[in-house]
Amino acid sequence: MNKIKISAPATIANLVCGFDILGLAINHPQDEMEMQLTKEAGIKITHIDNYSLPTEPTKNVAGAALLALMEEYPDKNIGFEIIVNKLIKPGSGLGSSAASSAGAVVGANYLLSNYFTKHDLVRFAMHGEKVASGVKHADNITPCIYGGITLIRSIFPLDIVPLSAPPMYVTVVHPQIEVKTSDARQILRKEVALKDAIKQWGNVAGLVAGFLQNDYDLISRSLEDVIIEPIRSILIPEFDKIKMQCKEAGALGGGISGSGPSVFMLSKEECTAKKVEQIMKDIYDKIGVDYHTHVTTINNEGVKIN
Numbered sequence: 510m511n512k513i514k515i516s517a518p519a520t521i522a523n524l525v526c527g528f529d530i531l532g533l534a535i536n537h538p539q540d541e542m543e544m545q546l547t548k549e550a551g552i553k554i555t556h557i558d559n560y561s562l563p564t565e566p567t568k569n570v571a572g573a574a575l576l577a578l579m580e581e582y583p584d585k586n587i588g589f590e591i592i593v594n595k596l597i598k599p600g601s602g603l604g605s606s607a608a609s610s611a612g613a614v615v616g617a618n619y620l621l622s623n624y625f626t627k628h629d630l631v632r633f634a635m636h637g638e639k640v641a642s643g644v645k646h647a648d649n650i651t652p653c654i655y656g657g658i659t660l661i662r663s664i665f666p667l668d669i670v671p672l673s674a675p676p677m678y679v680t681v682v683h684p685q686i687e688v689k690t691s692d693a694r695q696i697l698r699k700e701v702a703l704k705d706a707i708k709q710w711g712n713v714a715g716l717v718a719g720f721l722q723n724d725y726d727l728i729s730r731s732l733e734d735v736i737i738e739p740i741r742s743i744l745i746p747e748f749d750k751i752k753m754q755c756k757e758a759g760a761l762g763g764g765i766s767g768s769g770p771s772v773f774m775l776s777k778e779e780c781t782a783k784k785v786e787q788i789m790k791d792i793y794d795k796i797g798v799d800y801h802t803h804v805t806t807i808n809n810e811g812v813k814i815n
């Protein structure tokens with residue numbers, strides 16, 4: 510079997526008010542992988558990036574996802590060799606672990622003549638997220654595999670709802686500090702006040718309706734998080750300033766990307782998305798924080814086999 514090349518997009522989980530249930534795939538950055546079926550059973554993983562990630566299958570997110578897939582495949586005499594080049598930095602809040610596990614299972618499924626459904630692949634890839642953050646959340650994996658914006662209506666049993674949305678530009682700033690998803694989950698309160706829950710339900714429903722009805726104003730009004738953001742934003746330098754100035758410049762809204770530290774903003778026009786990028790740069794230049802920025806669009810195809 511020939512070697513295949515895989516690209517797996519970065520993703521923005523939560524989309525502000527939809528903690529663990531909403532996610533969006535973006536066109537840049539993307540991880541790259543090469544993969545082939547082998548005659549010997551087992552998984553061989555090589556990383557050609559500089560992140561010193563574990564390559565033992567049970568400890569590697571792609572490996573854990575592949576093991577889950579192989580467990581349900583009838584022929585036990587198959588193996589995979591996979592070379593991973595991570596271009597999405599681990600700990601960035603841009604779905605780096607999801608890109609590895611989603612890329613691996615989509616690639617494996619292609620090599621197995623699409624034996625499994627996309628829904629199955631999300632289930633397998635969740636094993637990778639468990640390795641990365643201790644929790645099987647699917648809000649990065651699902652848009653990474655399906656493309657576009659997705660809703661996880663329920664995680665157990667898994668119920669995936671792909672959502673349509675109007676065209677939007679996405680600006681991301683990634684301050685060069687690492688926030689581990691496990692730590693960013695640890696600090697969250699375990700209980701929510703009913704009045705906050707009511708606000709959040711209104712915003713989640715409003716955001717989904719805004720996407721489906723191509724209603725930019727409703728999207729903008731609904732990009733508000735009264736539960737998670739007030740706690741996590743403390744970990745991100747100048748978060749409130751970035752958000753305020755970007756919205757003043759015309760962004761629809763935005764917030765923490767996944768568990769951070771990246772911050773994202775959605776805009777209707779490309780020129781606004783670029784203005785927003787400059788604001789983010791100026792704010793971090795002023796306080797001497799290193800960063801990367803991306804101005805990109807929604808990725809509608811998900812993991813791609815080249």
Ligand code: HSE
Pocket residue numbers: 522523528529530602604646648649690693694766767768
């Ligand atoms: N929903 C997850 C979280 C995404 O916010 O912890 C992690 O990327």
